[in-house]
Amino acid sequence: MKEKERRLFFNMFIGSIGLLLIAIVAMGHLVEEFNSGGYLMIVFGFILTMNYINYLEEKAGISKKLTWARASISIVLLFVVSYFLYF
Template identity: 50%
Template structure:
């Protein structure tokens, strides 16, 4: 029972982390669409990418299945590209 609750907690935290990164990335894209600053664009993009890489590393250390990580990454990319297209372009 404890193991099942622990897995559910990990999946909930993984979902919340993905939603948080998605919101940060969408806000960054909105900022980049309004401001034409090359250095700021590079720093924001690099920061979001490094944060995503670190979250993937933490999920692997937490013992989450690789297939689930790939599914989450795919869902994140589809949501990010579709929402950024509809919201900002």
Template identity: 50%
Template sequence: MKEDNIRIYFNMILGTIGTILISLGMISYLAKENDIKAYAVALLGFPLTLSYIDYLEKKAGISRKLTWIRAVISIVIFLVFSYFIYY
């Protein structure tokens, strides 16, 4: 049972790193291109992806407390790195 939890948490960490890297790439692209259509697609697609990840975490049995902690840490990391990329 403990080994299964370690696998779930490891995959959750990898998924978080992946979404942060995708969002940083999106910010970098949008800062360089100034494309309104790409910006609209990114603003629509990214929350949809995050809601699906949240759904999968519920199915995997990850607690809401841990999900919120992951989300807050992800947002802070994203804001710090996006500040350095954008400015």
């Protein structure tokens, strides 16, 4: 694997983790505030942000298959982690 590709994949991985952490912390704040309506806003915001990241990754030359696999895994992880942590 070329050095440039490794950097791209590493940054893609770090960006996915960062986005997940932000979403989990935001949900934790909502749980403390007892605001269940905000949960849907966070989930939809997360999905919209993932779509934008997919667009940027497409421009960077990452395959659509890998991009959608990462996005799907991130969404599933968001639901699973938030369920076990906050509900």
